[in-house]
């Protein structure tokens with residue numbers, strides 16, 4: 329059952345840029361490894377090499393003592409029992425869940441596909457991850473958390489001996505995360521080796537036996553998990569002592585008209601009669617479980633979903649927003665939690681991704697590419713986007729760096745209200761800190777900021793007030809001294 333893996337002097341170049349610089353280490357079978365490192369350190373790249381999605385420029389992957397032949401791709405790796413759960417989902421939107429799970433591994437009866445067996449096995453795999461969906465549902469219809477669970481179910485259906493999980497819990501609820509941890513414990517007991525990549529250090533602390541730390545394409549540390557604190561893990565990743573995560577809170581603005589006022593907003597099936605307002609300089613959080621309707625509420629507000637009732641006023645003027653572009657023209661921008669689907673055009677290069685919502689600014693009347701390029705250079709600098717070159721596609725940025733680009737994009741039009749849905753998803757501790765400070769600077773400059781987050785500490789550390797949603801309703805808005813983890817959970821889960 330167990331599989332032992334060794335990396336020997338792995339390098340990887342993308343064009344002229346070298347991102348792995350000779351990585352070598354061995355993993356023992358049946359253990360759980362936490363793979364840590366800043367955004368862009370090379371974690372996903374190394375794991376894609378292990379799982380056959382990329383080939384190393386030089387160096388070898390050794391599996392169970394045998395050097396793996398080059399060029400076999402992910403099929404050859406999967407034949408060795410090595411399966412990767414992708415950080416940026418790798419599902420085909422137009423196929424059903426069952427088709428995605430068995431893509432390239434179809435079950436056949438004679439010359440024919442055995443749809444019945446595949447459906448049945450899909451149902452089993454979905455049950456394991458606690459997702460009671462019809463196997464015939466198209467992936468396009470799923471929300472992000474469901475896509476993540478389908479990715480996990482897909483890996484489970486492959487009988488992995490070595491399972492690589494790249495940020496698996498970024499979109500999961502606490503309940504789903506617990507279920508995943510229980511699954512991991514079961515797999516470990518059955519002898520499966522697990523490599524767990526996460527920026528959530530509390531999870532790494534809980535689930536792993538050993539941490540392996542990468543920095544700038546090199547292995548820099550390896551320690552038994554029990555022998556390092558979270559703070560030490562963070563310091564190893566960034567290579568220096570990190571300062572406090574949150575800036576001191578600014579006082580909440582006491583007066584002034586709301587920059588955005590929402591009354592009775594109803595998004596059928598998702599949100600019902602929601603009222604809230606945010607003043608200039610104020611940071612309002614939205615807490616709730618996945619499925620509570622937070623994202624869908626704002627998608628309705630922006631015209632991405634139908635709304636059946638309610639009014640929205642921006643700076644005192646009633647508006648009917650039709651699309652995110654339309655909203656941007658009215659001074660409201662939205663960072664989507666689904667950065668690959670709705671946030672970025674990942675197949676485009678960085679420049680249009682930054683400027684797309686503010687093109688008017690560069691049209692004089694024809695587009696001015698030099699000005700756009702200068703803006704990109706500034707944004708890369710300001711947001712600390714790590715990229716070898718400015719000319720790459722957004723898809724080639726590491727996950728956390730895509731997130732920073734998405735953030736730069738929504739701030740580029742110079743909004744007066746900004747809605748950030750899971751702004752720190754997938755970003756490393758250092759970058760998280762920078763984003764928190766950025767959010768506070770935005771408020772200081774007079775923006776009204778909404779932060780939707782499933783990280784309670786983030787809401788508590790950052791927001792003046794936090795609205796809690798459950799089952800489509802805004803139940804309460806908490807502020808100091810009631811802004812505590814316990815209060816938030818109580819209201820979000822309805823378990824007083």
Ligand SMILES: Nc1ncnc2c1ncn2[C@@H]1O[C@H](COP(=O)(O)OP(=O)(O)OP(=O)(O)O)[C@@H](O)[C@H]1O
Nearest residue numbers: 342347367368369370371372373724725726727728
């Ligand atoms: N296809 C590609 N073309 C060009 N550069 C790439 C490509 N894939 C990755 N890179 C670069 O390789 C470096 C390492 O990226 P990688 O995705 O491995 O980082 P990571 O450690 O997984 O980061 P994160 O925590 O943000 O997910 C980054 O600088 C990234 O831009």
Ligand SMILES: [Mg+2]
Nearest residue numbers: 372415726727
């Ligand atoms: Mg990654």
